[in-house]
Amino acid sequence: xxxxxxxxxxxxxxxxxxxxxxxxxxxxxxxxxxxxxxxxxxxxxxxxxxxxxxxxxxxxxxxxxxxxxxxxxxxxxxxxxxxxxxxxxxxxxxxxxxxxxxxxxxxxxxxxxxxxxxxxxxxxxxxxxxxxxxxxxxxxxxxxxxxxxxxxxxxxxxxxxxxxxxxxxxxxxxxxxxxxxxxxxxxxxxxxxxxxxxxxxxxxxxxxxxxxxxxxxxxxxxxxxxxxxxxxxxxxxxxxxxxxxxxxxxxxxxxxxxxxxxxxxxxxxxxxxxxxxxxxxxxxxxxxxxxxxxxxxxxxxxxxxxxxxxxxxxxxxxxxxxxxxxxxxxxxxxxxxxxxxxxxxxxxxxxxxxxxxxxxxxxxxxxxxxxxxxxxxxxxxxxxxxxxxxxxxxxxxxxxxxxxxxxxxxxxxxxxxxxxxxxxxxxxxxxxxxxxxxxxxxxxxxxxxxxxxxxxxxxxxxxxxxxxxxxxxxxxxxxxxxxxxxxxxxxxxxxxxxxxxxxxxxxxxxxxxxxxxxxxxxxxxxxxxxxxxxxxxxxxxxxxxxxxxxxxxxxxxxxxxxxxxxxxxxxxxxxxxxxxxxxxxxxxxxxxxxxxxxxxxxxxxxxxxxxxxxxxxxxxxxxxxxxxxxxxxxxxxxxxxxxxxxxxxxxxxxxxxxxxxxxxxxxxxxxxxxxxxxxxxxxxxxxxxxxxxxxxxxxxxxxxxx
Numbered sequence: 066x067x068x069x070x071x072x073x074x075x076x077x078x079x080x081x082x083x084x085x086x087x088x089x090x091x092x093x094x095x096x097x098x099x100x101x102x103x104x105x106x107x108x109x110x111x112x113x114x115x116x117x118x119x120x121x122x123x124x125x126x127x128x129x130x131x132x133x134x135x136x137x138x139x140x141x142x143x144x145x146x147x148x149x150x151x152x153x154x155x156x157x158x159x160x161x162x163x164x165x166x167x168x169x170x171x172x173x174x175x176x177x178x179x180x181x182x183x184x185x186x187x188x189x190x191x192x193x194x195x196x197x198x199x200x201x202x203x204x205x206x207x208x209x210x211x212x213x214x215x216x217x218x219x220x221x222x223x224x225x226x227x228x229x230x231x232x233x234x235x236x237x238x239x240x241x242x243x244x245x246x247x248x249x250x251x252x253x254x255x256x257x258x259x260x261x262x263x264x265x266x267x268x269x270x271x272x273x274x275x276x277x278x279x280x281x282x283x284x285x286x287x288x289x290x291x292x293x294x295x296x297x298x299x300x301x302x303x304x305x306x307x308x309x310x311x312x313x314x315x316x317x318x319x320x321x322x323x324x325x326x327x328x329x330x331x332x333x334x335x336x337x338x339x340x341x342x343x344x345x346x347x348x349x350x351x352x353x354x355x356x357x358x359x360x361x362x363x364x365x366x367x368x369x370x371x372x373x374x375x376x377x378x379x380x381x382x383x384x385x386x387x388x389x390x391x392x393x394x395x396x397x398x399x400x401x402x403x404x405x406x407x408x409x410x411x412x413x414x415x416x417x418x419x420x421x422x423x424x425x426x427x428x429x430x431x432x433x434x435x436x437x438x439x440x441x442x443x444x445x446x447x448x449x450x451x452x453x454x455x456x457x458x459x460x461x462x463x464x465x466x467x468x469x470x471x472x473x474x475x476x477x478x479x480x481x482x483x484x485x486x487x488x489x490x491x492x493x494x495x496x497x498x499x500x501x502x503x504x505x506x507x508x509x510x511x512x513x514x515x516x517x518x519x520x521x522x523x524x525x526x527x528x529x530x531x532x533x534x535x536x537x538x539x540x541x542x543x544x545x546x547x548x549x550x551x552x553x554x555x556x557x558x559x560x561x562x563x564x565x566x567x568x569x570x571x572x573x574x575x576x577x578x579x580x581x582x583x584x585x586x587x588x589x590x591x592x593x594x595x596x597x598x599x600x601x602x603x604x605x606x607x608x609x610x611x612x613x614x615x616x617x618x619x620x621x622x623x624x625x626x627x628x629x630x631x632x633x634x635x636x637x638x639x640x641x642x643x644x645x646x647x648x649x650x651x652x653x654x655x656x657x658x659x660x661x662x663x664x665x666x667x668x669x670x671x672x673x674x675x676x677x678x679x680x681x682x683x684x685x686x687x688x689x690x691x692x693x694x695x696x697x698x699x700x701x702x703x704x705x706x707x708x709x710x711x712x713x714x715x716x717x718x719x720x721x722x723x724x725x726x727x728x729x730x731x732x733x734x735x736x737x738x739x740x741x742x743x744x745x746x747x748x749x750x751x752x753x754x755x756x757x758x759x760x761x762x763x764x765x766x767x768x769x770x771x
Contacts, residue, residue: 069095071569072327072337074314074353077105077512078555079547080343081297082562083569085140088306090570095335096301097327099313100511104294105343105547106519107555112499115382115441116434118427119503120519121290122258122396122445123151123283125274126556131281132203132273133556136563137293145296148284149430155283157254157398164251170279181248191242191252194226198269199276201227216647217691227269234526235271236263250403257398257421257447259553260373260520262409267529270552277556285395285430290555309333313513314344317353317543324543327353339542339569343562345514345521346370346534346549354540363539370528373553374412375505375517377448379479379486382499383440387426387490395429398422399489415452417481422446424486439498442490444482450505450516458506465506475502520553536565544569625692625720626699627713640673640744642719644727644755646736647678652759653739659760660741675717679735681724695720 073080076098088094102108106120126133127148137143152168166173178185201224208214215223239249253263286292316328326336342349356364399422408421423445427434434441457470479502487493505517536544544565551561645653695718703712721727732740740755754762
């Protein structure tokens with residue numbers, strides 16, 4: 066078979082989005098898909114004249130100002146698909162409250178205040194904070210596009226609300242404004258869209274789409290989510306891209322650290338320069354690539370990341386039209402109480418008598434899904450893969466649909482949910498013309514997602530953004546896209562595809578790219594520009610202290626890149642430590658050059674020189690980027706050394722994460738003025754300087770030391 070520029074594994078929205086962008090960029094693209102149709106969870110099935118939506122409830126960000134809008138526009142979806150805005154968006158029913166969310170944000174705010182008048186100011190302040198947080202995310206993206214993002218250490222001052230939301234739970238965020246548990250439950254109505262209760266869910270993961278929904282509209286595409294998938298498929302083909310269905314990839318062939326080909330269960334083998342996987346990360350990396358081809362720490366990270374929860378869905382084709390009967394809800398959420406932790410636990414326990422439910426009447430937004438006298442209703446509950454020993458299968462999924470215990474458990478769960486739904490819609494059972502049931506195993510069957518996961522890995526505080534697997538992998542020409550990297554949701558999947566395509570184009574064409582997912586972005590890596598952290602190759606880079614410098618009793622430090630352990634008190638030769646931040650790196654470079662030139666620095670035997678970068682103001686969220694960039698900086702500097710020199714002897718990189726090394730040496734504000742300190746062979750401080758004309762001061766210090 067012919068060789069391609071790029072092979073993409075999986076035609077979910079992340080894979081489709083990547084493929085369309087790359088095909089439009091003139092790349093030769095092939096998509097290999099396990100299923101018979103595109104879209105992943107963004108597809109449909111039909112029974113008679115009824116069209117059933119598999120997963121989409123409402124799409125956020127589909128209007129100007131929404132974050133999915135540019136992708137939908139770029140990929141031609143808006144030219145081919147009409148989107149209906151829901152108004153109202155949803156209604157939520159609790160024991161003591163029934164709250165409707167109008168499309169108008171101010172009307173929704175007023176509705177909340179009507180139910181919770183004592184919380185009036187808290188509600189307004191909380192919503193305003195959420196909106197500003199969302200705007201900071203958009204500014205972060207826009208600043209990157211125009212080259213105006215500040216250095217990482219300044220980001221807390223420029224995007225404080227964005228960073229704060231990324232580093233706390235949704236419950237922690239709400240608790241800054243209200244302690245009313247009932248109000249918190251109402252505000253958390255959409256938690257099921259993200260698969261975790263407020264105490265565990267990353268606040269930013271909830272806030273960003275919430276504002277996009279409430280401020281810029283919740284939409285449903287005419288023709289369902291499959292219409293979006295088909296529209297993107299058409300864009301791919303119009304730009305000479307190819308898609309092959311019923312081709313389940315089961316191997317990525319690795320040679321000398323690079324992916325060279327993929328193989329499918331049918332024996333198809335395809336070679337390419339670049340590979341992108343929209344398949345789940347555990348299968349991609351641990352099965353297709355294989356542990357033996359990955360760094361152990363990375364493989365352990367992939368293996369240890371818990372898949373998100375799955376779901377149970379009851380699909381009903383009714384011979385009655387709910388809308389004409391006065392049913393006014395596109396989506397009605399129902400909860401037995403205000404304790405969302407209990408709702409979540411019920412889902413984990415398989416107790417469908419008390420799980421939170423979402424009833425979605427699809428013909429409310431798209432009448433084409435059912436006959437004029439009918440309706441399509443889905444009833445959704447979160448559900449766990451492990452329920453009743455993997456739904457009675459014991460984990461043996463071969464011919465699972467023929468397993469009597471599986472079918473018995475599936476029907477029993479459906480009956481529990483139907484009993485509850487009939488109290489909401491009297492006579493529901495009698496009007497059922499078609500009934501289909503989906504369990505977590507159904508999700509696995511069609512998506513191959515581990516555990517039937519619907520949101521990739523769990524979207525906890527720690528496991529989002531920089532804590533999640535990044536698009537770039539240790540295999541230099543293998544990339545990831547979709548929920549397992551970017552997070553769950555269809556808008557997120559579309560944006561993930563765009564981000565991954567930009568990284569790939571940057572690597573293939575040698576151009577810089579800007580992403581919304583990283584603080585600084587370069588074409589040579591996974592969205593991080595190492596120049597923001599690196600020292601140029603004519604400087605001596607830096608290291609990682611494991612304890613605080615105190616009274617000049619210097620710690621054992623582990624050098625970034627080389628992992629060499631160094632005890633500064635026992636180096637046995639003079640040393641110079643140069644202190645700076647990203648902003649003063651150029652001055653530090655001049656100090657470095659002066660010391661080398663004027664001290665007759667011939668080799669590492671005569672003097673130890675290191676740069677200490679004060680990173681205490683870098684948010685924890687971005688430390689993973691910084692650490693990775695420094696390792697790449699080490700590799701870059703090592704490559705510039707003369708042949709025969711050992712890089713670990715010449716390249717020492719010290720990131721001062723908490724600023725303790727800088728502070729204990731008597732320096733502050735190194736973001737404004739670089740500094741340096743001289744040590745004797747025993748690690749004793751013999752001199753230091755921070756001020757104007759540091760090069761002249763360095764010369765004076767060298768003469769004094771001589």
